[in-house]
Amino acid sequence: xxxxxxxxxxxxxxxxxxxxxxxxxxxxxxxxxxxxxxxxxxxxxxxxxxxxxxxxxxxxxxxxxxxxxxxxxxxxxxxxxxxxxxxxxxxxxxxxxxxxxxxxxxxxxxxxxxxxxxxxxxxxxxxxxxxxxxxxxxxxxxxxxxxxxxxxxxxxxxxxxxxxxxxxxxxxxxxxxxxxxxxxxxxxxxxxxxxxxxxxxxxxxxxxxxxxxxxxxxxxxxxxxxxxxxxxxxxxxxxxxxxxxxxxxxxxxxxxxxxxxxxxxxxxxxxxxxxxxxxxxxxxxxxxxxxxxxxxxxxxxxxxxxxxxxxxxxxxxxxxxxxxxxxxxxxxxxxxxxxxxxxxxxxxxxxxxxxxxxxxxxxxxxxxxxxxxxxxxxxxxxxxxxxxxxxxxxxxxxxxxxxxxxxxxxxxxxxxxxxxxxxxxxxxxxxxxxxxxxxxxxxxxxxxxxxxxxxxxxxxxxxxxxxxxxxxxxxxxxxxxxxxxxxxxxxxxxxxxxxxxxxxxxxxxxxxxxxxxxxxxxxxxxxxxxxxxxxxxxxxxxxxxxxxxxxxxxxxxxxxxxxxxxxxxxxxxxxxxxxxxxxxxxxxxxxxxxxxxx
Ligand code: M6R
Numbered sequence: 043x044x045x046x047x048x049x050x051x052x053x054x055x056x057x058x059x060x061x062x063x064x065x066x067x068x069x070x071x072x073x074x075x076x077x078x079x080x081x082x083x084x085x086x087x088x089x090x091x092x093x094x095x096x097x098x099x100x101x102x103x104x105x106x107x108x109x110x111x112x113x114x115x116x117x118x119x120x121x122x123x124x125x126x127x128x129x130x131x132x133x134x135x136x137x138x139x140x141x142x143x144x145x146x147x148x149x150x151x152x153x154x155x156x157x158x159x160x161x162x163x164x165x166x167x168x169x170x171x172x173x174x175x176x177x178x179x180x181x182x183x184x185x186x187x188x189x190x191x192x193x194x195x196x197x198x199x200x201x202x203x204x205x206x207x208x209x210x211x212x213x214x215x216x217x218x219x220x221x222x223x224x225x226x227x228x229x230x231x232x233x234x235x236x237x238x239x240x241x242x243x244x245x246x247x248x249x250x251x252x253x254x255x256x257x258x259x260x261x262x263x264x265x266x267x268x269x270x271x272x273x274x275x276x277x278x279x280x281x282x283x284x285x286x287x288x289x290x291x292x293x294x295x296x297x298x299x300x301x302x303x304x305x306x307x308x309x310x311x312x313x314x315x316x317x318x319x320x321x322x323x324x325x326x327x328x329x330x331x332x333x334x335x336x337x338x339x340x341x342x343x344x345x346x347x348x349x350x351x352x353x354x355x356x357x358x359x360x361x362x363x364x365x366x367x368x369x370x371x372x373x374x375x376x377x378x379x380x381x382x383x384x385x386x387x388x389x390x391x392x393x394x395x396x397x398x399x400x401x402x403x404x405x406x407x408x409x410x411x412x413x414x415x416x417x418x419x420x421x422x423x424x425x426x427x428x429x430x431x432x433x434x435x436x437x438x439x440x441x442x443x444x445x446x447x448x449x450x451x452x453x454x455x456x457x458x459x460x461x462x463x464x465x466x467x468x469x470x471x472x473x474x475x476x477x478x479x480x481x482x483x484x485x486x487x488x489x490x491x492x493x494x495x496x497x498x499x500x501x502x503x504x505x506x507x508x509x510x511x512x513x514x515x516x517x518x519x520x521x522x523x524x525x526x527x528x529x530x531x532x533x534x535x536x537x538x539x540x541x542x543x544x545x546x547x548x549x550x551x552x553x554x555x556x557x558x559x560x561x562x563x564x565x566x567x568x569x570x571x572x573x574x575x576x577x578x579x580x581x582x583x584x585x586x587x588x589x590x591x592x593x594x595x596x597x598x599x600x601x602x603x604x605x606x607x608x609x610x611x612x613x614x615x616x617x618x619x620x621x622x623x624x625x626x627x628x629x630x631x632x633x634x635x636x637x638x639x640x
Pocket of ligand 1: 339382383
């Protein structure tokens with residue numbers, strides 16, 4: 043949700059900023075802009091993509107900031123594009139977050155001329171006012187952020203000031219230490235081609251990023267933030283010859299799934315162990331696990347809940363993070379909250395986890411992003427180890443989240459001596475076989491493409507499945523709607539007849555998941571119901587199950603994980619429907635990868 047980048051060093055800033063912004067475009071793509079500073083300030087910005095900005099050739103400035111926007115306050119226009127400047131045109135600001143009290147702050151700035159509808163512009167004018175009091179940009183920014191209510195990751199440059207000033211509260215900001223200069227960025231992806239050494243700013247930090255070094259203050263004191271080495275390599279965040287990041291990431295799933303279980307399943311003993319730092323006495327005591335997440339991560343939680351309840355005696359509940367309340371009568375000594383977030387920065391999920399922590403409940407964060415706020419704030423971080431996911435539609439991380447929740451379920455059940463050894467052993471074997479099973483589905487991609495083209499003109503699409511296939515039905519529909527813009531809905535199959543059946547016609551393909559463990563025989567009845575209303579049925583089956591559906595895809599036998607494998611067919615189907623319609627697959631309209639506002 044908005045990406046920011048900054049560079050200060052000995053090389054021209056412009057190409058570094060542009061390249062960085064292109065890698066951050068998945069965070070927002072309504073408008074883009076950069077500001078270059080030396081003794082003067084030059085700003086280039088406009089609505090549209092980074093590649094649309096009208097840039098000068100051969101700019102030599104070695105200091106600058108950039109921004110790619112997901113609009114909150116103000117339409118995606120040229121005027122509302124960041125960077126925003128003050129009245130003198132010497133201070134430029136990029137911002138990710140929301141200045142909640144911007145109206146009040148504006149009223150305190152009589153005589154200042156505002157040129158945009160954004161909440162951010164007020165920050166530039168406040169800095170201008172502070173610079174009348176102090177020539178030190180870092181001091182000016184420190185004074186300004188103290189007056190802001192809301193969230194911010196800020197990058198600021200000013201003419202004649204030889205550093206970038208950065209500040210963070212509730213929106214992510216990373217400092218990168220390169221050979222030819224230092225960086226700030228919303229996440230590590232734009233930094234990988236320059237450096238793997240990064241620090242994560244904490245809430246309340248204000249940093250002065252100069253070519254010669256980085257100084258960070260918090261609450262008036264200088265502070266050290268540890269330098270981490272990022273393991274992802276630069277090519278992991280490139281398209282690697284695929285038409286879209288989404289397709290590349292769908293194809294990366296076998297590898298991602300291997301990484302998700304690496305070191306977590308004993309290949310001989312067939313036992314999972316996550317080496318949790320939470321005390322065993324606590325794990326033995328809990329009687330409820332509350333899973334919280336949004337979107338695709340929420341669907342992974344629905345799958346994870348069923349795995350937890352299948353393997354152990356612990357009750358598992360799932361809530362949309364934006365709706366989460368601890369609930370009355372919860373005993374922190376008996377409750378565990380698990381927040382699942384690919385980005386680790388989703389505002390709704392963070393709010394839910396903080397709500398739990400405030401009542402003394404222990405939290406585990408399941409995330410893909412090392413150093414993310416979820417990872418840092420939770421009692422325990424479990425990394426899904428999927429590698430960077432750039433496509434706005436989450437694909438490989440869904441499977442990796444389910445697998446990580448599966449190993450968590452196994453670990454907890456084992457710790458509590460509640461694990462049926464046969465069931466546990468079989469799930470461990472299935473987890474080991476999962477990458478190969480997913481590869482078998484990927485090998486059928488060209489058939490899925492043909493089917494997708496045949497049905498792409500449906501007026502709406504319905505996805506149905508029971509038990510473990512029910513979250514996959516929801517996920518299949520989400521994937522299709524977000525990238526194809528077609529109406530798509532997922533249901534537990536039994537619910538169809540309680541209302542949605544009224545929408546079914548011969549023009550609404552129904553995708554049914556009929557794998558083992560998903561009560562396929564009952565779902566078959568629902569297939570009959572839609573067929574008798576004329577709907578074409580695409581079925582994903584296992585175990586050579588017969589059926590009279592129009593199209594059938596088969597997944598290998600894989601016990602509790604069969605619906606997860608079926609999901610890969612649904613991802614490919616969504617991709618090819620959207621591709622055949624010429625949609626903006628990696629950057630669907632109105633969406634952003636990391637949703638850092640509530
Ligand atoms: O980073 P998170 O996992 O917290 O993101 C949650 C959702 O915003 C995300 O899964 C979203 O639904 C995806 N774009 C769906 O493909």
